[in-house]
Amino acid sequence: GQNIDQPTEMTATEGAIVQINCTYQTSGFNGLFWYQQHAGEAPTFLSYNVLDGLEEKGRFSSFLSRSKGYSYLLLKELQMKDSASYLCAVRDPTDSWGKLQFGAGTQVVVTP
């Protein structure tokens, strides 16, 4: 089984930086995903980390430390359209190679 924790809500100002932390406790690990979900819409893929380190993709970066069971998603130069829920998900191959276990999501509110 798995336990995935992330903050419920974060508020930040347009143009600022926000870091969303995700910690996990799993019996196995084969990758961590971040998804973005706007209200009433389907989740969309943001990033995938399987090795330690930082993956940068434009304004978004994702970091992973497997030894600490820790990841963060960094959103830079925040825009109003970044207001959404951000979901951390872990793939645990001891359960099934396919399924992901999702955290409850972090609601990011960007204010003017």
Add this chain to the structure above:
Amino acid sequence: GAGVSQSPSNKVTEKGKDVELRCDPISGHTALYWYRQSLGQGLEFLIYFQGNSAPDKSGLPSDRFSAERTGGSVSTLTIQRTQQEDSAVYLCASSPVGTGDEQFFGPGTRLTVL
């Protein structure tokens, strides 16, 4: 190309009725997943199909829930004798073969049980 599609987009039913939710994955994707999302909650895994292998049903909450995938493509999630706690958005996702592949989600079916 076409993404994952789901139908219906909204379903309102009475307690005790059966419902069927449909998912059309992206062509060529061998993996198909069903998730459930209650209001303000994260995604809850329900079931996973991979090719011709036996599905992983470990997330199905009760024996009222079942799913099948015909011809390795379209999938149907069936909920029998619906209860009010079944009200949620049911999301389908598909991915190509590979453990690192992202999952592409459909728009979901919002189920309301009265």
